[in-house]
Every structure is written in C-alpha cells, then in structure tokens.
Amino acid sequence: MPRSWTGQEVAEVVAAHPEWLGAPLSAGEPHRVGRGESYEAWLPAPAGPLVRFARRPIGELPADPAEEVAGMRLAPQGVGPRPIGADVLWVDDEQYPVVAQEFVPGRVLAPIEWTGALRRVLAAQLATLHTVTYPRPGSVRGVSQALDPEPGRLDFAAEVDGIIDHWAPRLPGAPGEAWAALCGPMQRYAAEVAPEIAALQEFSLIHGDPVLTNIVVDGNRPVLIDWEWTQIGDPARDLGFIGGAVHAGDWYAALTDKQITDLLRAYVSAGGRGEVVALRRRRDAWLAAEGLAVLAYLWWVDADPAQAITPANRSAAADLQRTVAAYLAAW
Template sequence: MIDSLRAALASHGSVAVEGRWHPLSGGRTNRLWQVTAPSGPPVVVKLYTGDPGNPLFPNDPQVERHVLRHLQGQGIAPRLLDFAETPLGPCLIYGHVAGTNWAGGAAIAARALHRVHAATPPANLRRSPDGSAALADQTRTILRLCSSHAARAAAALEPSCPSVAPSGQAVLLHGDPVPGNMVVSGNTACLIDWQCPSIGDPCEDLAVFLSPAMQLAYRGHPLKPVERAAFLASYAWPGMAERYRALAPWYHWRMLAYCLWRHEQGDAQARIAAQTEQQALITLMQE
C-alpha cells in the first residue's frame, strides 16, 4: 500500500513523500504514517479509509482540511501541508507534532480544551446536540441502530433526573478529544485528528475526554475521581463544571449506547467499555 500511495501522492505533486514511512498506531478508523525525509522535519500522511456511518464520530476529510487551514498558526492543531484525492482514498498531509500521547496531568488536558473552545470556529461546521433533550434524542437514535438484548436493556436506563436546557453556545469543538488525540510536549498539548469537529456546548468535549470508555480504550483505565475533579477544576470556564455534572447522566447514557453499537460492529472490546459507562450512569442515578 505504501508504494501505491507514495506514487499517487508524487503524481499529485504532494510534499514530503520521499523518505522512510513508519506506521503510526492509535488511529481506529484511518491509516497514518510518519514520513521522515533525509532533510526537513517529519510529516504525517493520513489516508482516510471511509466512513461506515458512525453515529457519534463522523470521519470527514474535507472538514478536517477546512479546520486545519482555519487554525493554522494557533498552536492547537497540526500545520496543514497538503491534501490529495488518490485512488486509495482522500489523503491529508500535515506537520508531525512532537510529543507523547496524553497519559496524565489533568490541568494540561483542561487547558488544551479551553484553548480550543476559546478559538473562533470556521464557518459551516455541524452543530452538536445541546442540552439533555437533544442528547436523549441522539442516544435513542443510536440505540435504534442496535439489535442486541444489551441495547434494549440500555434503553431502559434513560436518565430520569431534572432536564438541562440548551446552552445556546456555539464554541469550536474538537469532537474526539481522547488521550490518543492529545499530543503533550512540556506543559502544553496540541490536538490531532480533527475529522469530526463541530460547534456547540463545551460540555460535549469535556464529556468525551472524561468518558470512562474512552479513557479505557486509549489509556487502559478510566480516570480516578481525583483526576476528574482536577480536570474540571482546571478547565476554568465559569459554570461549566456544574453544567457538565448536571448533563453527565445523559453523556454516560449516550456513550453506553455508542459502545453497544460499536460492539455490534465487531469491536469486541467495546462491550467492556459499555460496562464502564453503564456503571458510571447507575452510580450517578443512585446519588
């Protein structure tokens, strides 16, 4: 595949296709390589392998290209170098971000998301669900895509706590700020994999980062209570921690539904992830 992709990019006139191609781990949908040329900084080649109709995390190469171009020079996203349509699929080339995937340090993650949410969003991004009613509607839609007994049981776990009104906000959201998409260098983090951004309530990103299932998938274990508390305390957006806590049951219910959908798509580990979300939801409902 590498030879075919390199030839396609060369015929397109793309930058930095010569050199050593090293596959990068972490991408769950697309294929990525770090290309180290004899001279010049390394780059990342990202080949999109299609969108199987993911109900929570879209995979749109044109949107990622749009966002990276808009965020150029702000230090919160990689530097866009090139984009090409190839016979193997759309391909994005961006500057390699040096560092390590986030593995700890709640304040670093919170500050990174705060910087994203403070940035002016580009035009024409999709809008994420806002408020408990919209989150419940989205979760029911995901559950209708499932056919398992577990999904039918999950439908009965719809939160019954007081509803939370829409925020009306339209901040820039990364959409998938999991540990594998935060590259840490020193005391700062840059976010990669911008294929599912949106605008909306900042709690949307907070919920994905805090999700037990996402932390389990990328870090091997959910956040400890002290880590969750430190993250929310460090986010430093007035009233947002309280809003997230009010919405948390619906976010856990939605992620439970998503994990069950993933399991039905063949992801064996998603069933365990679903259990972490179900336990978090039940714990909140019993408080």
C-alpha cells in the first residue's frame, strides 16, 4: 500500500534541511496540499517550499525522481517550479525520495473553467518550454548530459505495444476483455501514425504529463507542476494531454476541433515548432495512447480490493472507454 506521511514526520525532515526554507521553520504544523499515486505534497511554511514525499519506495516508483529534478532545472524560468533540494529517507529498510521545490501559488481549474484565452496562454508556455531541444529523444539526464548525442527517433507503434504488453496480463476477466477490444484498433491506428512521428529529427524537453490537474493557474498564468514524467520527446505529446476527442474527468478536457486548432495556432504563433496540421495528428495520437494506458490503470485499481478507486475515477474510466473507442472508430 502507498505510504502516508504525518505532519510531524514532514516537520522533522524539513528541520534537517534549513537550506530549503531560507528561514527557520515557523511554529505551525506543515499541512498536506496534495496526494497522488506516487507522491504527497506538503507545505511546511506559507511561502513554501513545496516538499514532495514519495508514497512508495524508490524501486516501486514509475519514474526516476532525479529525472524530475533535472527537467525542472532545464525548464525556462516561469514554466514550472524551480527545484530546491532533494533527500532520500530510510523507512523500514526502504528508500523514499523527497524533493523540495519552489511553491507555485494558484489553483487547479476544472475543465469548464479553461477559457480559450487561458488555453492560448498555456500554449505559449509550452512553446517556451519546447525551445529546449536535442537531436534525439530519451531521458532528460541521458540526453542533456551526453557530450555528443547521436540522432535518434521515436517509435510510436512500439510505445503502444509497450502499453499493451504491460497492462494486458494485469487485467483479467471482463475488464481485460473490454480493454483488449480496444487494443487491436489502437495498434492498427499506431501503425498508420508511427511513420510521421518517426520522421521527427528534433526533440524538445517536454513536461510529459500536462493534464489539467498538473497545471496551477494564478490569475491568467498557468504553471506546470508535477514533472514526474518529464523527458526529451515529441512536443506534440504535451499539446495532446490537455484533452480533445478523448477526454475524462478533471484530467482531459472535451475540446472541439475548433478549440484544438485555436490552441495549436496559438502555440505556433508563440514560436512553437511545427505546423498545425502535423501537430494535430501527432497530439491526437499521443492522447489516444495515453487514454488507453490510463483506462487500463483505472480498471486495474478498481479490480484490486487492497486499493480504493474513487467514484470520480470510476466515472473517468467510463469516459475513457467511451471516448477512446469512439476516436478509434472514427479514424
């Protein structure tokens, strides 16, 4: 089971790192401001920093926390929080990473609150992020620290096969059958889209998971948080996870063709690399593949008595099953 942290534990860790705060810790107890599958986010002082405590041992985390720190460090100022420090805690002979980062004020907006103007500002933020480029895709540290990185390519069909290979054995019974019914169409779709993605010769630092719940808005300024999935990859991926024909819950907004085109035009106008039509095809592909993966994850959680799926996430799974199937049928 994922671990939960107490305010006292958080206070003890932060007290051992006064350099994170820049000032002595106030008498008030830290309070938790967020909880995900991999991390809890705590605010030990009103002005920050935000301190993220892993809920699982380092070997069970889906991504290397050092990659997250590297991605935040490479990102242009104002796109995301700045990393401040990191530590590893030993609990019951297991290592739990802790990452301290700049606190970003604001709130997560519901999909209905995202106006066209705000989506255009987000597009400009992503265009700024994607100015950090490399000749091949891969991990942030592996690519950015290479003295002479060789050119490389993305294999979208292999990405989809990897999703299927990972989740198919974990979904028995009716959920597995329903999910398998989507996999064949997804693989055929991926085979058609893959050559266009494979033709990319320049890759960007991407957030990797800019769903709406990973964006904090302060006034009209959206800032990307939770850089767990940052990587060097196709910038169209970041443009896809905002939502579209595939949508679900508070993560992916239901966007019309016109709204998607408006977003992509704003991105290109702000200096984003690519052409609107090509970006559209690629961003839709990444969103569809992610929808398939997230659907499998939600059904896997729902089938495990040791884990509790919320009614909202069960509803999101129904949205994903319906919209992924409809998208593939219309392709």
